[in-house]
Amino acid sequence: MTASPPLATGAVTGVSGPTISDVARLAEVSIKTVSRVLNHEPGVHVDTRAAVERAIAELRYRPKQSARSLAGARSFLIGLLYYDPSAQFVAGVQQGATMRCREAGYHLVVESLHDDAPDLREQVDRMVSTLRPDGMILTPPLCDNPEVLAALRDSRTPCVLVSPGRHTKDAGRDMPSVRMDDVHAAEETTNLLLSLGHERIAFVKGPSSQSASALRHQGFVRAMKAHRVGIVEDYVIAGRFDFESGVEAAHRLLSLARPPTAVFASNDDMALGVLAAAQALGLAVPGELSIAGFDDSPASGLVWPALTTVRQPKAEMARVAVEMLIAARAGDFDGPAQARGTDFHRVLPHELVVRDSTAAPATQAIAEQARARARERTRPKR
Amino acid sequence: MTASPPLATGAVTGVSGPTISDVARLAEVSIKTVSRVLNHEPGVHVDTRAAVERAIAELRYRPKQSARSLAGARSFLIGLLYYDPSAQFVAGVQQGATMRCREAGYHLVVESLHDDAPDLREQVDRMVSTLRPDGMILTPPLCDNPEVLAALRDSRTPCVLVSPGRHTKDAGRDMPSVRMDDVHAAEETTNLLLSLGHERIAFVKGPSSQSASALRHQGFVRAMKAHRVGIVEDYVIAGRFDFESGVEAAHRLLSLARPPTAVFASNDDMALGVLAAAQALGLAVPGELSIAGFDDSPASGLVWPALTTVRQPKAEMARVAVEMLIAARAGDFDGPAQARGTDFHRVLPHELVVRDSTAAPATQAIAEQARARARERTRPKR
DNA sequence: CTGAAAGCGCTTACAG
């Protein structure tokens, strides 16, 4: 009811901002033409386009996501589903995804779901049906969860799986994916140890529930066989991808009559456990024991000595995932299905990060002596 | 044009799902009444409400965010702005925020912004005007960035600052905040070292650009003064909150004629650096040197010995932030301003995590000897 | 190359 204060031309309600009509009025065209410019549709005269763009800039106009979403087929929202929030892996993926989304005018909605929540399907359903995201990015272990995949399939939401695992019957074989080559990376890491002169190389496996475990072990075996170096049964230990199981593995390995000169732990948390245990036992790393990890977690570069490890292309995988999602949007009802050509399943390059925890094995005498010392200190776990 | 196949009652287009009209029809009420039930408005007959809820359940109906957002004042979207994606701090905040959002029927949109991007304001503007989030959560250092704060203030978007720093003129003194008591936490940590018998306690400061630095240092000073223990000037080193500056600090401290028996590094990354350096110099931790950190980063529990540190209530702060945002929504135009009472600035309890890197100082003789040994090995940095 | 009309699925006043 109060008279509005003098405002710049075209200014509207101070709070809700200019609309497409304001732009149309200023540019002296219809809202349909503004819409065409907004969506980069072809068939707009270059002068008209310029006029509209000028009006948009002058009014600082931004189309409202909710209006576009309600009227059209796109929501400009991409969902990221993950389980362990503290996981470095997710942080890297999220970083890549937000960057690529911003570039494309999309926004990233994140949801942390417990892998075995009773209402998991319900939670996924709710997100999809209320938000209508244009696509979903799934990280392990959710990208291997049949319940989650089924919910998403039913909703016809385009998905991209990042580092998915075993493709069982219910899994996302029919869904596009982005991954790195775990087998090859593990092979390279093993080759590094072999090339340093190690022959007594131990391997600490991950849990069988995670697909990366088998792949990394496979790479280890392949490299050893290629170099005709025997794999000692006692040198292959089952771990759980956590620090504690790395500690346990180290105790078992270092109390052997003939302990290994190098340990390849198939993720950094376990490698950190091996390192901690070795140091606690008085072994010098890498002088008396070489250790390699996998993941390039932040901690791997913060310990002493810094861990040799494998860097996963986390952000890159996410960027590619977002691109696949945006490309697959609209038009094709069965989304990804038709893209099933060359790049339905993408594999991105990784990087072997050689740092300070790996070196040539000490000469026989010194090494034996050191390990004997360690063995003495090893007490049976209670 | 083709005859639709037989479908269950009320079923609509397979892909877009049921609408509020479908629910209204099934419950034999108007859509307005369904809307009332959806929004938990009072003044709906209990029987009517029950009927509507039954219809909602039967149809598995979910209101569409975009339609609610376009028609109403809420978007059911909360934004989280952060800078460093790998930071453990952000991961904890995000975890708490997604959980609380889910409980409240909201969704979390994340945006990673570079603190000194040239188009920072533009980026914030774009997010706010296209998404119209009901609120924004800001983490350091963005919550202290005048440009970001100005953009948000202009857009009239309710904000909550998590762990904001110095309240300068342009800062968010007028915005609600959630934090922990850094001063008190640092005081407690110092008290722990003092109670173990340490008197020669060094302190590694953070960069002056970060507000936590001064607060933690203040807590250290307060504890030392309270116990009438002198603060040796050479024991207070300027760090940068990173691993490398921890290493440097350790080298400086351990090459002193009279080195400290304990080091309180004011964040974990620096404490990890001190630990690595000490171990590289052959010092036993905590036997010959006690080390305490701050943050409870994942790495702090993965090293050997595990670091004594302070756990910040990250997820809790985020939960509270989301609650403040939801509570402040609608009605009050100046949002948070009116809540300025008891809980405009909330302080949440932290936890001192005592682990294995702190112990009583070794007896004078042994300790001196150990440090002398270390001193010999210390080489001047080039 | 451009536009007028209808409609997406809700909430907001307003009326009863």
Next chain:
DNA sequence: CTGAAAGCGCTTACAG
């Protein structure tokens, strides 16, 4: 306690 109408700000067919 309940509902009919209008409208949020866009895109979708469709027409010219």
